[in-house]
Amino acid sequence: MKSKLIVFDTTLRDGEQSPGASMTKEEKVRIARQLEKLGVDVIEAGFAAASPGDADAIHSIAKVIERSTVCSLARASEKDVRAAGEAIKPAKHKRIHTFIATSPIHMQHKLRMTEDQVVERAVQAVKWAREYTDDVEFSAEDAIRSDMDFLVRIFDAVIQAGATTLNVPDTVGYSIPVLLGEHFKQLIARVPNSDKVIWSTHCHNDLGMASANSLAAVMNGARQVECTINGLGERAGNAALEEIVMAVKTRRDVFDCDTRIDTTQIVPTSKLVSSITGYPIQPNKAIVGANAFAHESGIHQDGVLKHRETYEIMRAEDVGWGANKMVMGKHSGRAAFRARLQELGIVLEGEEAVNAAFARFKDLADKKHDIFDEDLQALVSDEEATQVSEHYRLVSMRAHSETGILPKAQVTVSVGGEEKSAEMHGGGPVDATFKAIEQIVQSGTELLLYSVNNITSGTDAQGEVTVRLSKGGRIVNGQGADTDIVVASAKSYLNALNKLHSTEERAHPQV
Numbered sequence: 001m002k003s004k005l006i007v008f009d010t011t012l013r014d015g016e017q018s019p020g021a022s023m024t025k026e027e028k029v030r031i032a033r034q035l036e037k038l039g040v041d042v043i044e045a046g047f048a049a050a051s052p053g054d055a056d057a058i059h060s061i062a063k064v065i066e067r068s069t070v071c072s073l074a075r076a077s078e079k080d081v082r083a084a085g086e087a088i089k090p091a092k093h094k095r096i097h098t099f100i101a102t103s104p105i106h107m108q109h110k111l112r113m114t115e116d117q118v119v120e121r122a123v124q125a126v127k128w129a130r131e132y133t134d135d136v137e138f139s140a141e142d143a144i145r146s147d148m149d150f151l152v153r154i155f156d157a158v159i160q161a162g163a164t165t166l167n168v169p170d171t172v173g174y175s176i177p178v179l180l181g182e183h184f185k186q187l188i189a190r191v192p193n194s195d196k197v198i199w200s201t202h203c204h205n206d207l208g209m210a211s212a213n214s215l216a217a218v219m220n221g222a223r224q225v226e227c228t229i230n231g232l233g234e235r236a237g238n239a240a241l242e243e244i245v246m247a248v249k250t251r252r253d254v255f256d257c258d259t260r261i262d263t264t265q266i267v268p269t270s271k272l273v274s275s276i277t278g279y280p281i282q283p284n285k286a287i288v289g290a291n292a293f294a295h296e297s298g299i300h301q302d303g304v305l306k307h308r309e310t311y312e313i314m315r316a317e318d319v320g321w322g323a324n325k326m327v328m329g330k331h332s333g334r335a336a337f338r339a340r341l342q343e344l345g346i347v348l349e350g351e352e353a354v355n356a357a358f359a360r361f362k363d364l365a366d367k368k369h370d371i372f373d374e375d376l377q378a379l380v381s382d383e384e385a386t387q388v389s390e391h392y393r394l395v396s397m398r399a400h401s402e403t404g405i406l407p408k409a410q411v412t413v414s415v416g417g418e419e420k421s422a423e424m425h426g427g428g429p430v431d432a433t434f435k436a437i438e439q440i441v442q443s444g445t446e447l448l449l450y451s452v453n454n455i456t457s458g459t460d461a462q463g464e465v466t467v468r469l470s471k472g473g474r475i476v477n478g479q480g481a482d483t484d485i486v487v488a489s490a491k492s493y494l495n496a497l498n499k500l501h502s503t504e505e506r507a508h509p510q511v
């Protein structure tokens with residue numbers, strides 16, 4: 001009988017801390033529902049004390065999630081822990097995850113606290129958290145660079161205070177598998193009552209070893225892995241959920257534990273997170289990259305055709321490739337449209353919202369023959385984006401490109417209800433369009449990233465454009481989808497400007 005490996009997904013917390021990846025409440029709820037369908041045990045839904053908006057998003061997720069545990073992060077302060085406790089209150093299964101730094105460099109330079117003070121604060125935070133739930137996780141931030149004797153002391157103290165999961169994060173992505181495994185072995189051997197708690201790993205990918213390090217922890221007794229979809233996260237990201245889950249499943253001969261993940265939901269979840277955050281997936285990404293199961297070379301193809309196991313260690317359909325064959329089109333009715341949204345876990349508030357989304361669907365079906373699940377997700381994202389306090393709205397545009405002629409764009413934007421137009425030349429139709437928008441808006445932002453990806457295949461596919469803008473130290477991603485990539489570009493640029501216009505300031509702790 002294999003033991004259970006708890007999958008703790010932090011896409012909505014650590015993942016959201018990727019530059020510009022911040023999501024709206026509706027987007028977070030949509031991802032949380034998909035994570036539940038995927039079979040994630042714990043959903044870290046956010047950091048409640050970051051802002052009232054963050055607390056509200058966690059609260060909304062806590063209300064709709066039934067099977068997964070809903071968790072909020074909290075620094076080791078009374079204000080943070082109480083904010084977390086309030087935010088997760090409606091959840092059926094709830095957890096508070098509190099943390100404090102334990103490495104000498106963090107205690108001296110960041111916290112300016114002594115070891116005794118850090119232990120006292122950690123114990124107090126766990127006790128506050130226990131007022132709200134019996135399920136309390138404690139993280140020793142930067143554990144990998146902390147002194148082993150001190151870690152043993154603080155973990156012993158928080159177990160006595162009531163912590164039930166102990167997380168040993170490699171916050172800065174510094175470890176290597178052999179050392180990290182040894183770290184877990186020693187901790188579990190030395191901490192009193194270590195068998196009464198779940199040991200957890202949280203690895204960052206700065207040296208490209210997040211998944212390998214996490215698995216080394218599992219081989220040495222960790223029974224919870226903290227990870228994100230597509231490896232999203234601070235800097236180089238976190239351990240990728242899909243890699244951990246498939247490694248444990250594929251190498252059953254090595255791991256004496258198992259997850260309860262429905263692996264056929266991996267690819268749909270990956271696509272949803274990518275499309276909502278605007279972080280495209282590299283084609284050669286393990287499990288979820290477009291090439292992960294494509295056999296280009298003739299020799300490989302021949303081998304695979306003769307006997308699949310010659311080159312394939314996993315089956316594409318087991319991770320959800322090709323599962324989205326369900327296609328809708330021009331003749332699909334309102335009932336079918338609604339049923340499909342429901343199956344995708346998309347809940348639209350009220351008949352009016354359904355009607356608006358259905359009208360968009362019909363528009364799209366006029367331009368594009370087959371409508372896939374990914375198109376529906378993009379359509380709903382687009383619809384939600386238009387509802388988010390639209391200070392800037394695209395009224396109309398015309399872009400012209402012709403060989404031998406300087407490209408030109410004419411754009412009309414509604415700015416707080418007032419229509420303004422401009423016409424500009426540029427290096428190409430997209431450049432001209434952005435220049436025309438800037439001529440109207442005068443935002444003074446810096447364009448950090450512009451990327452176009454096709455949502456599905458074929459030349460009639462919708463283009464999904466991501467634009468990353470920076471202004472005064474703040475970074476936002478804007479997105480837009482359309483069968484015309486110049487129009488999609490204008491939408492994404494305005495979406496980013498709207499976010500800069502409305503986003504509130506938030507705290508960003510790192511674990």
Ligand SMILES: [Mn+2]
Nearest residue numbers: 014171510511
């Ligand atoms: Mn982290």
